[in-house]
Amino acid sequence: xxxLFSKVLQISVRxxxxxxxxxxIRISIDLHVTSPVHKRDxxxxxxxxxxxxxxxxxxxxxxxxxxxxxxxxxLVDFASFxxxxxxxxxxxxxxxxxxxxxxLLHISCQSSVLDGPVALSVVETNAFKHLNHLSLRxxxxxxxxxxxxxxxxxxxxxxxxxxxxxNLQKTEDNLSRQLSYAQxxxxxxxxxxxxxxxxxxxxxxxxxxxxxQELQSEREKLQSRLQQQNEQLxxxxxxxxxxxxxxxxxxxxxxxxSCRELTERKYKNESVIRDLKIKLVGxxxxxxxxxxxxxxxxxxxxxxxxxxxxxxxxVNQLQMKVAVLEQEVKDKEQLMRRTKEVLxxxxxxxxxxxxxxxxxxxxxxxxxxxxxxxxxxxxNGIIKKLQAEVRALVGKIKVKNTVTVSQERxxxxxxxxxxxxxxxLESTQKQLLTKDEQVLKLKEQLETTLQKLNESKEVxxxxxxxxxxxxxxxNEKQLSITTPKPLDNPPLLxxxxxxxxxxxxxxxxxxxxxxxEEVKEKVFLSQLLYVSVLRxxxxxxxxxxxxxxxxxxxxxxxxxxxxxxxxPPQTKSAVSSAxxxx
Numbered sequence: 001x002x003x004l005f006s007k008v009l010q011i012s013v014r015x016x017x018x019x020x021x022x023x024x025i026r027i028s029i030d031l032h033v034t035s036p037v038h039k040r041d042x043x044x045x046x047x048x049x050x051x052x053x054x055x056x057x058x059x060x061x062x063x064x065x066x067x068x069x070x071x072x073x074x075l076v077d078f079a080s081f082x083x084x085x086x087x088x089x090x091x092x093x094x095x096x097x098x099x100x101x102x103x104l105l106h107i108s109c110q111s112s113v114l115d116g117p118v119a120l121s122v123v124e125t126n127a128f129k130h131l132n133h134l135s136l137r138x139x140x141x142x143x144x145x146x147x148x149x150x151x152x153x154x155x156x157x158x159x160x161x162x163x164x165x166x167n168l169q170k171t172e173d174n175l176s177r178q179l180s181y182a183q184x185x186x187x188x189x190x191x192x193x194x195x196x197x198x199x200x201x202x203x204x205x206x207x208x209x210x211x212x213q214e215l216q217s218e219r220e221k222l223q224s225r226l227q228q229q230n231e232q233l234x235x236x237x238x239x240x241x242x243x244x245x246x247x248x249x250x251x252x253x254x255x256x257x258s259c260r261e262l263t264e265r266k267y268k269n270e271s272v273i274r275d276l277k278i279k280l281v282g283x284x285x286x287x288x289x290x291x292x293x294x295x296x297x298x299x300x301x302x303x304x305x306x307x308x309x310x311x312x313x314x315v316n317q318l319q320m321k322v323a324v325l326e327q328e329v330k331d332k333e334q335l336m337r338r339t340k341e342v343l344x345x346x347x348x349x350x351x352x353x354x355x356x357x358x359x360x361x362x363x364x365x366x367x368x369x370x371x372x373x374x375x376x377x378x379x380n381g382i383i384k385k386l387q388a389e390v391r392a393l394v395g396k397i398k399v400k401n402t403v404t405v406s407q408e409r410x411x412x413x414x415x416x417x418x419x420x421x422x423x424x425l426e427s428t429q430k431q432l433l434t435k436d437e438q439v440l441k442l443k444e445q446l447e448t449t450l451q452k453l454n455e456s457k458e459v460x461x462x463x464x465x466x467x468x469x470x471x472x473x474x475n476e477k478q479l480s481i482t483t484p485k486p487l488d489n490p491p492l493l494x495x496x497x498x499x500x501x502x503x504x505x506x507x508x509x510x511x512x513x514x515x516x517e518e519v520k521e522k523v524f525l526s527q528l529l530y531v532s533v534l535r536x537x538x539x540x541x542x543x544x545x546x547x548x549x550x551x552x553x554x555x556x557x558x559x560x561x562x563x564x565x566x567x568p569p570q571t572k573s574a575v576s577s578a579x580x581x582x
Contacts, residue, residue, distance in 0.1 A: 005029040055141035
């Protein structure tokens with residue numbers, strides 16, 4: 001027995017005198033081969049995982065399939081029928097989650113309860129009708145078959161239970177082994193941790209003592225080094241500020257010149273636009289005038305065409321009249337010949353009879369012939385005149401057609417020129433807009449450069465004042481150092497603390513252009529503040545002014561955390577200052 005298909009599908013169940021409902025049913029397809037004759041039977045089984053007593057079966061042999069093929073008009077043979085049936089079930093399985101499935105499975109039962117034989121149908125739905133691809137009649141399983149099915153389910157459940165118990169026992173053994181190993185490693189790691197803690201405490205005490213000694217020596221070195229660097233930084237700052245002011249002045253002149261050039265270009269573009277607008281207005285007027293002339297010429301051409309048609313109609317009528325007259329003249333000539341022949345015969349036969357009456361008749365006939373010939377000559381002259389008028393009208397029409405064609409060409413050329421002028425006008429307007437945007441950007445750059453120049457000048461002035469005042473205070477401090485007894489809190493530099501703190505905070509909070517000059521200023525001022533801290537001159541300031549910032553410049557050779565660790569914030573009250581609120 002070979003299992004081909006086994007899946008849970010949603011099936012619509014229809015019973016008599018009850019509403020349609022959907023349920024999930026497992027469909028199993030097996031191919032059973034009988035041993036003696038090697039015949040194959042296709043077995044279809046419907047079961048419900050929730051209801052063990054739900055069982056419907058169908059066995060299809062090759063002979064049964066032939067009758068099924070004839071009844072339902074199938075085009076496949078028995079060998080390919082199972083795969084085609086499985087393909088239909090897979091289509092139903094793939095579309096059972098969609099809102100409007102195309103392929104559906106239906107079970108219909110004649111009884112009010114799902115009992116007895118049922119019909120399993122594979123239906124394809126479309127906008128026109130429901131197409132029934134396949135309908136199989138399944139029979140409900142007997143008590144013996146249900147018992148066999150229940151025994152099979154029980155045996156499979158027992159096998160699964162034994163397998164799960166074995167897996168559970170294995171996992172318990174593995175987890176117990178892992179737990180014992182983890183406990184052993186934990187005890188070992190705790191012992192190692194105790195050892196490391198004792199080593200760390202001894203090393204930290206040794207390092208702290210050595211670090212304090214090194215820090216003391218570094219302090220002494222820094223005091224001598226900072227005095228030398230102060231002078232060098234002051235000269236560098238002065239030179240940097242001078243260079244930056246010169247650069248800003250040159251940028252300002254360049255921006256002004258570019259602004260003047262752009263304004264000149266703007267005026268030129270505006271004059272060009274005005275000229276193009278004037279040309280455009282003239283071209284539009286000329287175009288309107290040419291259009292009016294073209295309309296008038298078209299009207300004249302239409303009237304001339306009607307006149308020509310009328311003249312042609314008159315000519316045709318006159319030609320018809322001429323043809324009629326010519327035919328009449330021919331008939332009269334024939335009559336004249338006949339009369340002449342008759343006269344000659346009469347003269348020969350009756351020379352003496354009625355000579356005078358015949359002569360009178362001859363004269364009358366000659367008069368009629370002359371009148372007809374005159375009328376014919378007049379008709380020929382009228383025809384010639386009409387033909388000449390027709391030729392003249394045709395020539396006039398040709399001339400007017402050539403004139404209209406030339407005017408249409410001129411109109412087309414003017415319209416092309418008008419389009420070219422409009423495109424040029426649009427391009428110049430776009431260029432003018434871009435130039436205006438460039439002028440605005442340059443004006444903004446000029447304003448920012450002027451603002452930066454003014455700020456740099458103000459900063460330069462304040463730096464010069466601070467440097468001069470600091471030089472004066474340092475000189476006084478150096479003179480006062482010659483006394484043998486140093487003061488704990490020198491009164492000379494008590495005024496220096498708030499100024500240094502304010503300058504440090506000002507340049508530490510600066511936002512904007514961070515160039516080389518600003519970095520040097522921050523380095524200089526931070527070093528001055530550090531010197532004052534080392535000497536105990538900024539003990540009255542709050543600890544927040546010495547906190548490290550992301551954009552601040554660290555001191556050379558000493559990280560900021562060592563400064564905070566070496567000089568913790570003092571507990572005494574802050575000195576009142578005019579620059580900071582208490």
